[in-house]
Amino acid sequence: MRQFGFLLSNYVLFIFLAFLLTGLQASLWLNLFGYFPAPYLWIPIICYWTLNRSPIEAVTMTYILCFVVFAMSGAPLKMIFALNIFIFGFVYLVKDRVLWSGPISFMLASGLTAFLFPIAAYLLSHWIENYPQNEFQFWDWLSRPLLTALFAMPLYYVFSFADQITQKNPPRNMETEVI
Amino acid sequence: MNFLNFDFRKAAILAFLVAIPLLSVNMQQRSKDRPWILQPFYFAAGITQDSYSSFSSGVRSTVRMYINLIGIKKDNEKLQKDISELQAKLSQMEELKRENERFNQLLEFRGRASSQLVPARIIGRDLLPDYDTITIDRGAKNGVAKGMAVVAVNGAVGYAIQVEENSSQILLLTDRYAVVDAIVQRSRVRGIVNGHAKDTCTLNYLNANDDVQVGDRIVTSGLDNIFPKGFPIGTVVSVQPDEYSLGKEVEIEPTVRSTNLEEVFVVAVTKEEEALLKSFEPAEPATSPESATTTTEPAQTTTDLKTEAKPSDKTTAKTETKPPVKTEAKKE
Numbered sequence: 001m002r003q004f005g006f007l008l009s010n011y012v013l014f015i016f017l018a019f020l021l022t023g024l025q026a027s028l029w030l031n032l033f034g035y036f037p038a039p040y041l042w043i044p045i046i047c048y049w050t051l052n053r054s055p056i057e058a059v060t061m062t063y064i065l066c067f068v069v070f071a072m073s074g075a076p077l078k079m080i081f082a083l084n085i086f087i088f089g090f091v092y093l094v095k096d097r098v099l100w101s102g103p104i105s106f107m108l109a110s111g112l113t114a115f116l117f118p119i120a121a122y123l124l125s126h127w128i129e130n131y132p133q134n135e136f137q138f139w140d141w142l143s144r145p146l147l148t149a150l151f152a153m154p155l156y157y158v159f160s161f162a163d164q165i166t167q168k169n170p171p172r173n174m175e176t177e178v179i
Numbered sequence: 180m181n182f183l184n185f186d187f188r189k190a191a192i193l194a195f196l197v198a199i200p201l202l203s204v205n206m207q208q209r210s211k212d213r214p215w216i217l218q219p220f221y222f223a224a225g226i227t228q229d230s231y232s233s234f235s236s237g238v239r240s241t242v243r244m245y246i247n248l249i250g251i252k253k254d255n256e257k258l259q260k261d262i263s264e265l266q267a268k269l270s271q272m273e274e275l276k277r278e279n280e281r282f283n284q285l286l287e288f289r290g291r292a293s294s295q296l297v298p299a300r301i302i303g304r305d306l307l308p309d310y311d312t313i314t315i316d317r318g319a320k321n322g323v324a325k326g327m328a329v330v331a332v333n334g335a336v337g338y339a340i341q342v343e344e345n346s347s348q349i350l351l352l353t354d355r356y357a358v359v360d361a362i363v364q365r366s367r368v369r370g371i372v373n374g375h376a377k378d379t380c381t382l383n384y385l386n387a388n389d390d391v392q393v394g395d396r397i398v399t400s401g402l403d404n405i406f407p408k409g410f411p412i413g414t415v416v417s418v419q420p421d422e423y424s425l426g427k428e429v430e431i432e433p434t435v436r437s438t439n440l441e442e443v444f445v446v447a448v449t450k451e452e453e454a455l456l457k458s459f460e461p462a463e464p465a466t467s468p469e470s471a472t473t474t475t476e477p478a479q480t481t482t483d484l485k486t487e488a489k490p491s492d493k494t495t496a497k498t499e500t501k502p503p504v505k506t507e508a509k510k511e
Contacts, residue, residue, distance in 0.1 A: 026303040026314065035438045037308065073305050074312030074340065074350055121309055131355045133309050135376040140308045 010166040014061060017162060018045055018068045021155075026072045037140045039147035040117060042069055043087060044110045044155045050091040051109065052163075062088045078128055079121075086120045087113050103156040111149030118144075284332050285442060296330075296444035297321050302346065311354035311374065311437060313337075317445060318345045326405060328446040334411035334434035335359065335399055336443050347445070351437050352380055352412065360403035361412050366390035369400055372412055372431065380413055382429035391418050391429050407446060 021041035029038040042065050049058040066080045073080065091109060098105075118141045126132040162168075285298065299321075303314035317323050319342050329336040329349045337357060341348035350357050357374040361382065368389040370382040382397060395415040401408025413431035421428050 022306055023303075026306055030301070030304050035304070040306075042306070069306055072303065072314070073307050074310040074348060074354060074356070075305070075307050080307075118308075121307070125309070134355065137308060137377070144308070 006167045010163070010168050011061070011064070013162045013166055014045060014049070014159075015064060015068065017158070018042055018065055021045070022068055022072050037143045037147065039144060039151045040114050041148070041151060041155075043114050043117065043148055044106070044152045045159070046084060046087045047091050047106065047109045047113055047152075048156070048159045050088050051095055051106065055092065058088060058092070076129065079124065082124045082128055083117065083121055086124065087117065090116060103153055106156045107149050107152040110152035110155075111145045114148035115141075115145035281442065285444070295447045297323060297447050299323075299329075299347075299443050299445055301440055301443065311337075311351040311357075311377070312340070313349050313351060313437065313440070315347050315349055315443060315445070316345070318343045318347050320344050321445075322447045323347045323445050328406040328410075329443050330406075330410055330446060331435045331440060331443050334413070335406055336435050336437075336440065338405050339445065349443070352433055352435075353377060353437060358403075359406060359412060360400045361397050362400045363389075363391050363415075364396040364398050365392075366395070369402075370429070372397065375430070378433065378436065379416075380431040380433055382415070382431055383426070385427045385429060387420065387425045387427060389427065391415060391427060393418055397431055 021044075025038045025041045029036075046058075046062055046065060049061045053061070062084045063081075066077065066084050069075075069080050069084070070077050091113060094109070118136070122133050122136055297317050299315035299317040301313050302316045305312045315323075315329070323339055323342050325339055325342050327339045329338060335352060337349045337351040337354070338359075339347045340350045352359060352372065352374055353376070354374040355376075357372075357380075359372045360369070361372045362369045363382075366389075368385065368391060370385045370389075372380050372382055375381045382391070385391060393415050397412045397415065399406035399408060399410040399412060411434045413433040415429055416432045417428075417430040419428045420426075
């Protein structure tokens, strides 16, 4: 029961963080930097959970994040589901082949996912949506992954701290190693 | 005999020594011009004095400067601070001036508009860059309802697709899911405006012989039951025959650029609709407590009607086909 309480509080804390981060991306960034491309701040959460949790926990969090993103986007829910599952799938696939751990590796994982995200969005849009994307924004495609990777570094410590206070084992501090 | 024994040499020296001051006094008295013999002295004296003077004044000014530096430094710091404050105030004033101009424009626009407008500020944008939505700080509490039009001073912006208590999500006209019934202002040709890309829209469902030219202004037709009639949407930038049909491909540059927006208006209800709604309200309430309770009911009904007024079925063949289908598909 106590363990379940900690797990629940961990979920609640991360959902709270997800709202804080997506709000930062949608509103605070707009107020500070106008329409300059903002980092995808929910992607590091999915990466973190995929890398450091069991698949069931990670998928659950990914689904929850879909609703958080949907609340702040005009995209159809099916598209958001598809994209977030793609992020989870990609990180999970790579996780088995590369030993991801440590803040720098987490940063790389987030950056790489953010880099692939618009490509996946473009392809999935043509497959899923009735009115698919008809332009690809190159400037966004290049700038957002960099910013996401930059933000991922401090976020790693924030997430580790969140894990600590909810009695979750923080991730092992090892670096990337291609197996 | 010793008297005759006179030493001429000593006498000459004595005479010379006595004569020098006498000659000097004499020369000074006789001529006001500088004697040639004294000129080198004057010259040397001049140089020396100049040098001393320069040196002393240099030292004095250096000392004075050093003494003053402390005060100057303090003054400088104070002045720098003053300048910074004034610069900040100046930029703030500039911003306020611009804001004031903008608000004046908005007020003027609000005054001349034939609709009841709810002013709103943009507080957020879409998380995904491929979708053009914004979030405004007005929601159901302020009379905003799903489907209401959002306009700016210079034209149509979009319409509400999601309404919360204190905020609303607005689908911009440039989003690929956005559709608006429109007409060409010059020739009155009617079509449907679709969002296309970040800064472009297309005018669709035109016939090959419809009169549309580059530079034509596209305005809302008012037939989609979302936008009031006559709001500018954009200007035609290209007209080409459609490859897949007998119609035309018309590209429009929107009048309102989402990246320049700060404040918008939600078209809550037109003044005609408001007058019509008021005509449904009952007469003056009676004074009894029972009637007091009944008076609240119609007011509530009015608000309901206001909010429900937009998605009613006052539509035409064209609008029935596309706009509702797209919006529903998106958020469902």
